[in-house]
Amino acid sequence: MLVVKEGELPGSGNANAEPARTNGMALWALVFSVLGFTCMWGFGGLLGIAFGVMARGEIERAQGTQRGRGLASAGIVLGSINLIACVVAVAVGITWLANPARYSHASKSPPLFSPPSSPAPALPPTTASSATRSAAPSEAFSREPGVIVTRVGRIDLVDIGSDVRSLADELGKQQELAERSKKKLLLWVVQGDCQPCNGVSAALGEPNMQSALEGARIVRVDPQDFALELQQFNIPIDKIPGFALLGADQRPADYVNGGEWDEDIASNIAPVLGKFVRGAYTKRRDPWRGGAREDETAL
Numbered sequence: 001m002l003v004v005k006e007g008e009l010p011g012s013g014n015a016n017a018e019p020a021r022t023n024g025m026a027l028w029a030l031v032f033s034v035l036g037f038t039c040m041w042g043f044g045g046l047l048g049i050a051f052g053v054m055a056r057g058e059i060e061r062a063q064g065t066q067r068g069r070g071l072a073s074a075g076i077v078l079g080s081i082n083l084i085a086c087v088v089a090v091a092v093g094i095t096w097l098a099n100p101a102r103y104s105h106a107s108k109s110p111p112l113f114s115p116p117s118s119p120a121p122a123l124p125p126t127t128a129s130s131a132t133r134s135a136a137p138s139e140a141f142s143r144e145p146g147v148i149v150t151r152v153g154r155i156d157l158v159d160i161g162s163d164v165r166s167l168a169d170e171l172g173k174q175q176e177l178a179e180r181s182k183k184k185l186l187l188w189v190v191q192g193d194c195q196p197c198n199g200v201s202a203a204l205g206e207p208n209m210q211s212a213l214e215g216a217r218i219v220r221v222d223p224q225d226f227a228l229e230l231q232q233f234n235i236p237i238d239k240i241p242g243f244a245l246l247g248a249d250q251r252p253a254d255y256v257n258g259g260e261w262d263e264d265i266a267s268n269i270a271p272v273l274g275k276f277v278r279g280a281y282t283k284r285r286d287p288w289r290g291g292a293r294e295d296e297t298a299l
Contacts, residue, residue, distance in 0.1 A: 018065070025055035026068030029075025036082035045082025052076035152204050154214040156183075162225035168233075171219065171250045178217040184277060186216040187235065187252070189223055189242040197241045199264025206266035212274030234290075243276065255288040256281065 029052035036044025052075035059066045146161025147170065156177075164170050171185070178185040190197040203209050223230055223237035230237050233251050235244050239259060244252035256276050261268040275281035 020062075020065055020067045023055045023059050023062075023066045023068040023072070025051045025058060026072035026075065029055055030071050030078070031075075033075045033078035033082060036079060042083065042086040045079040045086065048075040048079030048082070052079065153210045155204060155210060156181075156217045157204070158217065158219045160219060160221050160225075162222070167221065167226040167229040168250055171246065174217060174219050175246065175248065175250065181217065183215055183217045185246045186213070186218045186277060187244040187246050188218050188220040189230070189235065189237055189240060189244070190220055191222060191224070191240050194240050196258040196264045200241055200258070200269055203264070203266035203269055206270070208270040209266045209273075212270040213277060216277045236288075239286075243273065245277070245279075254279070256284065257286060259286050260284060 029048050029050075031048075032040070032044045032051060033048030034044070036042065036046075036048060038044075040047075052072040055072035055075075056069060059069050059072065146163040148159045148161075150157045150159070158174055160167065160170055171187070175185050188200075190201075204213075221230070223240070227237060235252050236242055236255060236257070239257040242255065242257045245254045247253045254276065256272065258264065260272045260281075272281060
């Protein structure tokens, strides 16, 4: 006896039923979500979620004639993760860009030095992180008002302020300290509004400048404060910055100025000053003639 189920015609069966097909949107949902982690950041994740939701709706309405619910769910999950990752990345980027501290850490140039101008107690000027401040207690600060000694890496930098009564006396003290540490005394003539001077100051903490000047004790002065004494010592003050190697009588044994190099960066300055301090800088753009004699009359 042939038994016919309700809703089923005789002779019809599963053999003639069409197999369930994979929903196209479900497949695209997974594809877009994966692309969201490669070349379609954020946008791919958004499309993956949208296609996954639409695919699940179509599969439910198909009543078994479509499959791919797992693909759609995977697309929704991966798309959601992609969107969350994008939002976090954007938030971190905005926070980093809005943080003012990053500019100070990113800069390679140390803060510029300024010679002291008042006898009030003051800390040495700060330098870059590579230039540390350290010195023996007897040399870290001179008891003479307006004299500040700063340790810039391996370099001793002495700033002499305008309230020092005698430049000659102070240079004599600095000469003794230089000889005690077996260094040469290098007088650096600067001005406050001199950009090349600032370039040299900013370069002091660089490794090549440290190597070039570690054999010198550097004394920095402004010619506006000691113009008469500098002229008496035959130290040129017409070209700034200027560097004079001083002898025992505080008179220059040799002299160069900032015209010996091009751009005021460490890679240009260090070779010149390194050879100059060692007495090996012979080929010059502006040869020094030894300064004017005391009995010489300017034309």
